[in-house]
Amino acid sequence: MPQIVFTNGCFDLIHPGHVSLLERARALGDRLVVGINSDLSVRKIKGPGRPVVDQESRKKVLLALRAVDEVHIFEELTPERLINDIKPDILVKGGDWKESEIIGADLVKSLGGQVVSLPLVEGFSSSTLIETIEKDDEPVENEAEELEAKSIVEASFEEHRQVFEKADAFLMGAIEGSAQIIITTLQNGGKVLICGNGGSAADAQHLATEFSGRYEKERRALPAVALTTDTSALTAIANDYGFEQVFARQVEALAKPGDCLIAISTSGNSPNVIAAVIAARQIGCKVVGLTGQGGKKLASLSDECVLVPSSRTARIQEMHITIAHIWCEYVDAFAVSDQ
Numbered sequence: 001m002p003q004i005v006f007t008n009g010c011f012d013l014i015h016p017g018h019v020s021l022l023e024r025a026r027a028l029g030d031r032l033v034v035g036i037n038s039d040l041s042v043r044k045i046k047g048p049g050r051p052v053v054d055q056e057s058r059k060k061v062l063l064a065l066r067a068v069d070e071v072h073i074f075e076e077l078t079p080e081r082l083i084n085d086i087k088p089d090i091l092v093k094g095g096d097w098k099e100s101e102i103i104g105a106d107l108v109k110s111l112g113g114q115v116v117s118l119p120l121v122e123g124f125s126s127s128t129l130i131e132t133i134e135k136d137d138e139p140v141e142n143e144a145e146e147l148e149a150k151s152i153v154e155a156s157f158e159e160h161r162q163v164f165e166k167a168d169a170f171l172m173g174a175i176e177g178s179a180q181i182i183i184t185t186l187q188n189g190g191k192v193l194i195c196g197n198g199g200s201a202a203d204a205q206h207l208a209t210e211f212s213g214r215y216e217k218e219r220r221a222l223p224a225v226a227l228t229t230d231t232s233a234l235t236a237i238a239n240d241y242g243f244e245q246v247f248a249r250q251v252e253a254l255a256k257p258g259d260c261l262i263a264i265s266t267s268g269n270s271p272n273v274i275a276a277v278i279a280a281r282q283i284g285c286k287v288v289g290l291t292g293q294g295g296k297k298l299a300s301l302s303d304e305c306v307l308v309p310s311s312r313t314a315r316i317q318e319m320h321i322t323i324a325h326i327w328c329e330y331v332d333a334f335a336v337s338d339q
Helices: 016-026 039-046 055-063 080-086 105-110 126-137 143-148 152-170 172-187 199-221 246-254 271-283 313-337
Strands: 004-009 031-037 070-074 090-094 114-118 192-196 235-237 260-265 286-292 304-308
Touching: 004 016, 004 080, 016 031, 016 090, 016 114, 031 039, 031 055, 031 080, 039 304, 055 070, 070 080, 080 105, 090 105, 105 114, 152 313, 172 192, 172 260, 172 286, 172 304, 172 313, 192 199, 192 246, 192 271, 199 260, 199 313, 246 271, 260 271, 271 286, 286 313, 304 313
Parallel strands: 004 031, 004 090, 031 070, 090 114, 192 235, 192 260, 260 286, 286 304
Antiparallel strands: none
C-alpha cells in the first residue's frame, strides 16, 4: 500500500522554505497530503491582517507544486480531526516543533506510523516577509515615535486605548468562543484548570479566584444550573518551579476527559505551558489559550485562543485580566438565562 505523508500549516505567502519542507516530506513516502488552516483559523492563530492570501488561492498554489498530491482545508485551530480521518503513515512538521508538541503524533505512532520533525531552511518566514513589507510602507513619523514624545501616563493610556480598540475589532469571536467552552465544561460537570508562568502565574491565580467566587455565588442562588459542586473544582495551576513538566504532571494528576485547561503565556512559547497543553489534549480536555500577538504556537495547539493585539507584556497581561472578567460576565448571563 502507498505510504501517506501528512503535514499542515497556514502556508501564507509560499516561499523557498515551504517548498523545501514539502519536497523533503514527499520524499519520505508515496503521497503527500497537506492540511491548511482556513482563513478564519489563520486569523485566530496569527492575528488581524492574516492571511494575506485567501484559503482557496493558497490551496491552488500548493496543488501546483509537484511535491503535493492533496490539499485539505480545516476550520479548527489544530489538524487533529483531519489527521484522525486520514490516518497518515508519516506525520511531518517543521523543526521548530518538538515531536512531543506535534498534534496527532500519538495517533500516528499508535498505528505503527512515524513522526518526523524536519529542519527548517533558515532565512525564510511568511511573517518576516509581511513585516518587511509593512515596515517599508510605514510613514517616517510612526505611532511608536509619537508615543515616545508623550508623557509616561499619556503613552500608557494611549497604548491601552489602541489595544482595546483592536481587541474590540478583532477578538470578539475568540472571546465568545472560549467563553462557550468554559460554560459547556461547567455545565457538563467538568472543572477548569489554569496555568501560567511568571507574571502569567499571577493572572492564573486571579482568574481562579474570580471564577471560584462567582461560581460559588451562582451555585447557591441557582442550584438548578449544572455548575461544579464546590469551588475546589476550579483549580489554579499557577506555580512555576522551573521544571518544564511541572504543569503537565499536575494536569495528568488532576484532569479528566471533559475538563478545560486555560493556558496563559504572553509569548505563546513557554515550554511549561505547551507541555501542559499537550498533556491536557491527550487526556481529552478542551484547551483555551491566552497569549500575545506572537503566540502562534500556543494558538495552533488550542481549541480556542485569544491573541491580544500587542507585544508588550504589561498590555497583554492587563487584557488577559479584562478577558477573565468578560468570561465571568458570560457565566453570570448564562446562569441567569437558566433560572
